[in-house]
Amino acid sequence: MTLRDSDAHRRVISRRSLLAAAPGLVMLAAGVSCGGAEEDEPTPTSSSGSSTATPATEATATSASGVTTSETDATEAGGGAWSFTDDLGVTIELPAMPERVVAYIPIAASLWDFGVRPVGVYGTTLRADGKREIYTGDVDLDEVVSLGEVYGEIDMEALVALQPDLIVFDVYTSEVDVWGVPAEAIAQIEEIAPILGISFVERPVSETISRIEELAGALGADLEAPEVVEARARFEQASADVEAAVTEKPGLTALFVSGWTDNFYVANAPQWADLIYFQELGLDIVAPDVAPAELWETLSWEQAGKYPADLALNDARSAAFTKEQLSDYATWTSNPAVQAGQVGDWATEFVPSYAGFAVVLEELAETIQQSRADVV
Numbered sequence: 503m504t505l506r507d508s509d510a511h512r513r514v515i516s517r518r519s520l521l522a523a524a525p526g527l528v529m530l531a532a533g534v535s536c537g538g539a540e541e542d543e544p545t546p547t548s549s550s551g552s553s554t555a556t557p558a559t560e561a562t563a564t565s566a567s568g569v570t571t572s573e574t575d576a577t578e579a580g581g582g583a584w585s586f587t588d589d590l591g592v593t594i595e596l597p598a599m600p601e602r603v604v605a606y607i608p609i610a611a612s613l614w615d616f617g618v619r620p621v622g623v624y625g626t627t628l629r630a631d632g633k634r635e636i637y638t639g640d641v642d643l644d645e646v647v648s649l650g651e652v653y654g655e656i657d658m659e660a661l662v663a664l665q666p667d668l669i670v671f672d673v674y675t676s677e678v679d680v681w682g683v684p685a686e687a688i689a690q691i692e693e694i695a696p697i698l699g700i701s702f703v704e705r706p707v708s709e710t711i712s713r714i715e716e717l718a719g720a721l722g723a724d725l726e727a728p729e730v731v732e733a734r735a736r737f738e739q740a741s742a743d744v745e746a747a748v749t750e751k752p753g754l755t756a757l758f759v760s761g762w763t764d765n766f767y768v769a770n771a772p773q774w775a776d777l778i779y780f781q782e783l784g785l786d787i788v789a790p791d792v793a794p795a796e797l798w799e800t801l802s803w804e805q806a807g808k809y810p811a812d813l814a815l816n817d818a819r820s821a822a823f824t825k826e827q828l829s830d831y832a833t834w835t836s837n838p839a840v841q842a843g844q845v846g847d848w849a850t851e852f853v854p855s856y857a858g859f860a861v862v863l864e865e866l867a868e869t870i871q872q873s874r875a876d877v878v
Contacts, residue, residue: 582597582598582599583595583596583597583598584596584597584598584599584600584720586698586717586720588673588698588699588700589673589699589700589701589713590673590676590678590699592698592699594668594696594698596667596668596696599720599721599722600666600667600668600721601667601722602621602664602665602666602667602668603618603620603621603666603667603668603669603670603721604620604621604622604623604624604649604661604664604666604668604669604670604695605620605622605623605624605669605670605671606623606624606625606670606671606672606680606681607623607624607625607626607627607635607637607638607641608625608637608639608672608851608852608853608854609670609671609672609700609714609854610623610641610646610670611637611638611639611640611641611853611855611858612639612711612714612718612853612854612855612858613670613714613717613718613721613723614639614640614641615639615640615730615733615853615855615856615857615858616714616715616718616719616723616725616730616855617718617723617724617727617729617730618718618721618722618723619645620641620646621646621647621664621666622646622647622648622649622660622661622664622666623641623646623647623648623649624648624649624650624656624681625637625650625651625681626651626652626653627641627643627648627651628651629820630820631820635851636849636851636852636853637851637852637853637858638853639853639855639857639858647660647664649661649664650681653681653682654681654682654683654684655683656680656681656683656687656691658687658690658691658694661691661694662694666694666695667695668695668696668697668698668721669691669694669695669696669697669698670697670698670699670700670717671697671698671699671700672699672700672701672702673699673700673701673702673703674701674702674703678697678699680697698717700713700714700717701713702775702854703773703774703775704772704773704778705775705778706775706778706779706782707775707776707778707779707854707859708741708779708782709775710775710854711737711854711855711856711859714854714855715856730856733855733856733857733860734856736856736857736860737856737857737859737860737863739860740859740860740863740864740867741779741783741863743863743864743867744780744783744784744785744863744866744867744870745783745784746867747866747867747870747871748783748784748785748786748870749784750871751870751873751874751875752875753786753812753875753876754785754786754812754813754870754873754874754875755786755787755788755811755812755813755875755878756780756785756786756787756788756811756812756813756814756815757787757788757809757811757813757814757815757837757839758771758774758777758787758788758814758815758817758848759814759815759816759817759848760798760816760817760819760822760823760848760850761806761816761817761822761823761827761828761831761834762821762822762823765800765801765802765803766800766801766802766803766805766806766831766834767798767799767800767801767817768788768790768798768799768801768808768809769790769797769798769848770789770790770792770794770796770797770798770799771787771789772794773794773795773796773797774797775854776849776850776852776859776862780866785870788809788811790809803831803833803834804833805833806831806833806834806837807833807834807836807837809837810837810838810839810878811837811838811839811878812838812839812842812844812873812874812875812876812877812878813839813844813845813846813869813870813873814837814839814840814844814845814846815845815846815847815848815869816828816845816846816847816848817848817850818847818848818849818850818851819850819851825845825847828840828845838877838878839877839878841877842874842877844872844873844874844877846865846866846869847865847869849861849862849865
């Protein structure tokens with residue numbers, strides 16, 4: 503039974519001999535087709551189940567190591583046994599709480615904010631100019647092993663050497679897609695350690711954050727540590743500020759876009775965790791003419807003015823067109839939002855934690871406060 507089986511609701515994982523597995527493992531690479539490192543078309547920062555998340559409860563329990571953790575759907579009892587049900591509905595069971603965790607870099611950064619220190623990461627950590635990607639958050643890149651900077655590539659030998667207990671990836675489909683590596687690599691990864699998926703789409707980012715918070719608690723984090731409590735309060739205040747800003751601008755419409763060399767893209771809010779949350783806070787987001795499951799409506803540059811709006815938010819990824827580059831297209835500059843100078847940044851890549859997303863919300867609240875709702 504594999505993770506891809508439709509009836510795979512429970513997997514019992516035992517530790518395997520990593521030294522025995524090592525000789526047969528090599529670095530596998532896949533052609534880039536999506537992800538944060540892709541520069542030909544816009545895609546999510548990372549891979550989605552539509553499972554409903556269960557927020558962390560207030561109850562606490564003490565792990566075998568004496569660390570206070572939140573009591574969630576993860577369990578640790580009976581000689582230290584540990585289990586956690588991920589967002590694909592798979593229950594991972596281990597003989598003890600995982601201590602050596604490898605994670606996709608945005609999730610690693612979120613876990614870091616909750617007090618969990620992964621030993622390895624995969625995903626692009628540095629931009630071409632040498633600057634850190636925003637979704638690396640506060641991760642000390644000198645303290646973690648980078649297993650792959652290029653989409654579709656994971657250094658399997660380095661992964662084996664790390665001897666991880668758990669590997670965490672981002673879920674963007676109902677399939678197991680660990681950063682675009684080939685299917686045969688997934689099987690090899692599962693020979694090293696179980697893989698656990700956290701969903702990033704079709705639910706508000708608040709639920710994604712809650713799920714990572716649950717996982718962090720299950721991994722021994724103190725969810726009532728002062729810095730975590732402070733970050734949670736900051737997130738709640740920032741959310742309230744966005745809601746208040748929207749209330750003060752009745753009728754304001756927002757358009758989320760991304761410009762690339764060949765095409766112009768309009769985001770479909772129901773597929774984006776951040777946009778779903780913005781809608782929950784009251785923001786009226788322009789809906790493109792696409793099927794519900796599509797991330798984007800793909801337009802030619804001649805169609806870039808298809809959706810007039812009061813406020814436009816542009817993809818802030820380094821590979822996407824900047825606001826200045828967009829201004830070269832008359833079809834775009836004809837949009838009322840552009841003519842009114844109401845074009846802000848859309849942080850498509852962020853750290854999915856209270857601290858990380860509070861920054862996004864604070865910037866959005868300020869952008870809305872500075873915008874007019876009567877330009878369309």
